[in-house]
Amino acid sequence: MSPKTRNVTQKEIARLAGVSQTTVSMVLNDRDGSNVRIPAATRERVKQAIEQSTYVADPAARRLAGLDNRIMGVFTYEPALSPESMDFYGPLLNGIERAAEEVGCDLLFFTSSPVEDGRRTLFHRKTRLRLADGCILLGQNMDGDDLKRLVDERFPFVAVGRRDETTARVPYVGIDYVSLTAELIRRASELGHREGIYVHRDRNSPTARDRRGQIVTTNESGDIRFTLLAIEENDVSSVVDTLASTGATVVFAEDTFLAEDVALAFIAAGIDVPRRVSLASLAEVRGHRIAGCALTGFQTPRQQIAAEALNLLQRLVITPAEQWSDLDTQLLLDGKLEFGETLVPPDSAS
Amino acid sequence: MSPKTRNVTQKEIARLAGVSQTTVSMVLNDRDGSNVRIPAATRERVKQAIEQSTYVADPAARRLAGLDNRIMGVFTYEPALSPESMDFYGPLLNGIERAAEEVGCDLLFFTSSPVEDGRRTLFHRKTRLRLADGCILLGQNMDGDDLKRLVDERFPFVAVGRRDETTARVPYVGIDYVSLTAELIRRASELGHREGIYVHRDRNSPTARDRRGQIVTTNESGDIRFTLLAIEENDVSSVVDTLASTGATVVFAEDTFLAEDVALAFIAAGIDVPRRVSLASLAEVRGHRIAGCALTGFQTPRQQIAAEALNLLQRLVITPAEQWSDLDTQLLLDGKLEFGETLVPPDSAS
DNA sequence: CTGAAAGCGCTTACAG
DNA sequence: CTGAAAGCGCTTACAG
Numbered sequence: 157m158s159p160k161t162r163n164v165t166q167k168e169i170a171r172l173a174g175v176s177q178t179t180v181s182m183v184l185n186d187r188d189g190s191n192v193r194i195p196a197a198t199r200e201r202v203k204q205a206i207e208q209s210t211y212v213a214d215p216a217a218r219r220l221a222g223l224d225n226r227i228m229g230v231f232t233y234e235p236a237l238s239p240e241s242m243d244f245y246g247p248l249l250n251g252i253e254r255a256a257e258e259v260g261c262d263l264l265f266f267t268s269s270p271v272e273d274g275r276r277t278l279f280h281r282k283t284r285l286r287l288a289d290g291c292i293l294l295g296q297n298m299d300g301d302d303l304k305r306l307v308d309e310r311f312p313f314v315a316v317g318r319r320d321e322t323t324a325r326v327p328y329v330g331i332d333y334v335s336l337t338a339e340l341i342r343r344a345s346e347l348g349h350r351e352g353i354y355v356h357r358d359r360n361s362p363t364a365r366d367r368r369g370q371i372v373t374t375n376e377s378g379d380i381r382f383t384l385l386a387i388e389e390n391d392v393s394s395v396v397d398t399l400a401s402t403g404a405t406v407v408f409a410e411d412t413f414l415a416e417d418v419a420l421a422f423i424a425a426g427i428d429v430p431r432r433v434s435l436a437s438l439a440e441v442r443g444h445r446i447a448g449c450a451l452t453g454f455q456t457p458r459q460q461i462a463a464e465a466l467n468l469l470q471r472l473v474i475t476p477a478e479q480w481s482d483l484d485t486q487l488l489l490d491g492k493l494e495f496g497e498t499l500v501p502p503d504s505a506s
Numbered sequence: 507m508s509p510k511t512r513n514v515t516q517k518e519i520a521r522l523a524g525v526s527q528t529t530v531s532m533v534l535n536d537r538d539g540s541n542v543r544i545p546a547a548t549r550e551r552v553k554q555a556i557e558q559s560t561y562v563a564d565p566a567a568r569r570l571a572g573l574d575n576r577i578m579g580v581f582t583y584e585p586a587l588s589p590e591s592m593d594f595y596g597p598l599l600n601g602i603e604r605a606a607e608e609v610g611c612d613l614l615f616f617t618s619s620p621v622e623d624g625r626r627t628l629f630h631r632k633t634r635l636r637l638a639d640g641c642i643l644l645g646q647n648m649d650g651d652d653l654k655r656l657v658d659e660r661f662p663f664v665a666v667g668r669r670d671e672t673t674a675r676v677p678y679v680g681i682d683y684v685s686l687t688a689e690l691i692r693r694a695s696e697l698g699h700r701e702g703i704y705v706h707r708d709r710n711s712p713t714a715r716d717r718r719g720q721i722v723t724t725n726e727s728g729d730i731r732f733t734l735l736a737i738e739e740n741d742v743s744s745v746v747d748t749l750a751s752t753g754a755t756v757v758f759a760e761d762t763f764l765a766e767d768v769a770l771a772f773i774a775a776g777i778d779v780p781r782r783v784s785l786a787s788l789a790e791v792r793g794h795r796i797a798g799c800a801l802t803g804f805q806t807p808r809q810q811i812a813a814e815a816l817n818l819l820q821r822l823v824i825t826p827a828e829q830w831s832d833l834d835t836q837l838l839l840d841g842k843l844e845f846g847e848t849l850v851p852p853d854s855a856s
Numbered sequence: 857c858t859g860a861a862a863g864c865g866c867t868t869a870c871a872g
Numbered sequence: 873c874t875g876a877a878a879g880c881g882c883t884t885a886c887a888g
Contacts, residue, residue: 163636163659165865176875181867193873210659212629215637216575217865219566220880226618227637237603242596246589253587256617262634265613267606268576284612286513287565287577309560515881526859531883543857567881570864 164211172205173198180206184213226261228469229288233275233295236265248294248316251462259470264288278302285311289473292316292465297361310480312472314465318362318488327472327485329465331456333363336491337370337438340408340452343493345379347501349406349434353398355418356410358386367410367438380406392417396425399433405502406434412444412453419446430498441494452496461489514561522555523548530556534563569637576611578819579638583625583645586615598644598666601812609820614638628652635661639823642666642815647711660830662822664815668712668838677822677835679815681806683713686841687720687788690758690802693843695729697851699756699784703748705768706760708736717760717788730756742767746775749783755852756784762794762803769796780848791844802846811839 166184170177175198181187182194183202219225230236230252236245256263266284269276278285278293279302285291290312293303300321306313307324318330344352354371356364371382383402385395395407395418409415415437422429429435429447437444441453464487471483516534520527525548531537532544533552569575580586580602586595606613616634619626628635628643629652635641640662643653650671656663657674668680694702704721706714721732733752735745745757745768759765765787772779779785779797787794791803814837821833 163865167865177865178867178875178877179873181865182874185867187868195873198873210655212633212636214570214865215634216566216569217880218867220564220570220882221865221867222880223867225566225637226634227614235600235603235607237596237599239596239600242592246587246592249587250585250589253585253615253617256615257585257621260618262618262637263615264577265603265606265615267603268610268612271607283562284565284576286562287575287612305560513881517881527881528859528861528883529857531881532858535883537884545857548857564881567864568883570866571881571883572864573883 163214164209165214166211169202169205169209169211172209173202175202224289224473225287226259227264227288228256228259228261228466228473229264229266229285229291231266231269231276231278231285231291231293233298235267236294244296245294247458248462251459252292252466254459255463255466259466261289261470279305290314290469292462292469294462297321310477312469312477314469314472314485316462316465318366318486320362325485327468329461329468329487329489330363331454331461331491332488333366333438333454333491334370336454336493337367338374339493340436340438340454340499341370341374341380343495344406344434344436344499347434347499349380349502351402351404352380352382352406352408353385353395353402353404354382354408354410355385355387355392355395355414357414358388359410364410371408382408387414390414390417392421395421396427399427404433406436406499409435409437411439412437412441412451415451415453416444416446423447430500434500434502435498436496441496446498449497450494452499453494455492455494457489457491464489513564514559515564516561519552519555519559519561522559523552525552574639574823575637576609577614577638578606578609578611578816578823579614579616579635579641581616581619581626581628581635581641581643583648585617586644594646595644597808598812601809602642602816604809605813605816609816611639611820629655640664640819642812642819644812647671660827662819662827664819664822664835666812666815668716668836670712675835677818679811679818679837679839680713681804681811681841682838683716683788683804683841684720686804686843687717688724689843690786690788690804690849691720691724691730693845694756694784694786694849697784697849699730699852701752701754702730702732702756702758703735703745703752703754704732704758704760705735705737705742705745705764707764708738709760714760721758732758737764740764740767742771745771746777749777754783756786756849759785759787761789762787762791762801765801765803766794766796773797780850784850784852785848786846791846796848799847800844802849803844805842805844807839807841814839 166177166180170180180202183199215225234241270280293313293315298321303326304322304324315326315328319326319328356368374380375382383398385398407418409418415435419429419435427433437451437453439454440456441451444451516527516530520530530552533549565575584591620630643663643665648671653676654672654674665676665678669676669678706718724730725732733748735748757768759768765785769779769785777783787801787803789804790806791801794801825833
């Protein structure tokens with residue numbers, strides 16, 4: 157099958173240098189401890205021989221002999237390198253690549269995973285997972301069972317984005333949306349807003365709950381009174397009525413697509429954004445514009461998240477599983493408020 | 507170092523199923539030839555045991571035992587996943603990913619390669635190259651020595667883009683710029699152009715020679731007479747004088763950046779493009795515009811190139827090195843003419 | 857039909 | 873200080 161061009165091995169180097177294969181291995185790995193002390197002379201001889209050959213250690217053999225491989229897996233449920241997904245994955249992959257360079261490991265993309273129902277399967281008869289020392293999981297939504305099984309099997313992995321699809325304690329690196337949401341609310345409050353609407357999709361993901369929770373908390377403390385408006389599909393039409401009935405001066409939307417839809421609904425109804433009503437997205441806005449104004453929202457450090465994920469993974473890999481509980485395996489990074497131009501004082505129209 | 511969570515092995519499966527480890531291996535690999543005939547009963551028993559365990563073959567061991575790994579390496583001299591390089595690498599990576607899915611192999615990015623002078627090194631003391639069955643090489647310019655060594659060592663690899671940095675026969679997949687250039691010249695000739703300028707960087711890369719060669723050939727046959735204008739750095743100012751002195755009605759530029767610079771020089775000199783002088787790039791134009799007009803040039807199927815490269819690599823991997831000479835290892839794919847709006851009949855101004 | 861054995865290239869105790 | 877030996881998990885002749 158494989159041509160497997162016969163490569164130079166330690167054995168041959170040993171023959172050339174007139175030493176044993178063990179010695180070659182020792183020299184190669186700088187094993188020079190209490191029990192082993194190789195004189196500079198032989199050491200040099202071996203190095204010479206290596207230099208003159210094209211010798212390169214066979215990573216498969218190293219791996220089999222118990223060393224780690226410095227290979228980190230990257231798993232995505234969809235193709236990660238397609239033009240469509242680049243918008244989402246691009247910054248993440250970049251962060252991972254940079255961190256990998258620093259850590260000094262290679263990246264294995266599991267492109268061979270069989271596709272079922274349009275999604276790649278992580279576990280299957282011939283999972284390649286174990287070729288890697290550990291694995292980064294990327295994707296908008298992940299399979300709870302997969303996460304659980306990874307935890308159960310004590311395979312080192314880190315999810316990008318906060319995860320609690322399962323009761324198992326999933327290592328992840330995500331964004332602290334609670335603080336971001338709180339800060340945005342504070343800013344709105346400072347500007348004088350007292351009555352708001354929170355438009356959301358009524359999802360049950362961790363980040364959705366984080367945001368909603370903070371909105372609810374605010375309602376209890378009372379800075380701004382929020383009406384929660386759960387919408388189905390993308391039908392945001394009800395927001396116009398709600399605006400009228402509540403007299404709200406500001407609308408927060410769970411994500412940027414939603415914010416955009418809300419803006420369109422307002423504009424269609426002849427309601428001026430942001431003068432009659434302020435608008436903000438509780439998500440990455442990345443230069444989004446609404447009626448010519450930069451949308452207010454968050455800036456999430458995606459590259460950094462991904463890089464931190466790889467670093468955390470590295471820590472897991474070099475730590476025996478029994479001590480994982482000592483590690484901080486659920487990290488939330490700070491995002492930044494992107495103030496934009498769509499959050500203005502109420503009654504800016506008059 | 508590595509936690510190396512003890513994994514289920516064939517030995518344990520064997521114990522569970524009450525057979526020998528050899529048998530497990532046989533079942534796993536569907537080895538059912540003339541010498542081996544495993545009755546459905548035992549086969550089933552083994553499969554059961556596997557099903558109930560979390561068994562997964564250790565790829566390192568498989569590899570060591572001589573099987574291929576279904577891992578293809580991807581090597582780039584610069585970071586491939588950075589935002590800046592995405593423009594160039596994006597389509598290529600996408601093509602590779604898609605082909606990898608089809609072939610059923612994983613992709614190993616050699617992010618661990620030590621960086622020297624701002625470039626990653628392919629060969630170094632701990633090359634991981636051999637972890638992969640073969641390798642795709644990506645990049646604008648590659649190291650001739652690297653290519654030679656890969657050929658010498660008979661390591662399966664394929665370069666993306668035509669290569670002849672070395673005398674060794676490098677497997678590659680590239681674009682047929684000769685035909686594209688010829689076609690563009692034919693179109694210009696049909697439009698009535700007789701006098702032209704070819705602005706180039708005087709480089710010695712294969713694709714540069716392909717284009718220039720075709721221009722020179724044209725000069726010999728005589729459809730259009732081209733003045734070759736080699737420019738240094740990006741100083742295209744001489745093109746204006748050359749236009750005046752030759753009375754050329756069309757300018758071809760070696761690449762799109764150059765075409766853009768030439769256009770700017772003309773416009774600055776009050777020369778109307780394309781009415782006074784037509785302009786075309788002998789490279790990918792991808793919706794580039796010159797003074798509001800779509801630039802004439804080529805369309806190069808980058809995703810397809812990359813996909814073909816992976817397919818060729820796969821062929822190399824499964825073919826013993828001795829038979830590589832039977833394979834067609836240097837492929838040129840057809841590009842397409844992107845006619846655009848900057849190649850018009852001469853004297854369109856009058 | 858099935859298993860014991862050798863071997864892939866390496867590392868690491870363990871004896872000299 | 874150095875080498876012979878065992879072992880990592882697998883495959884594949886080779887004997888039963």
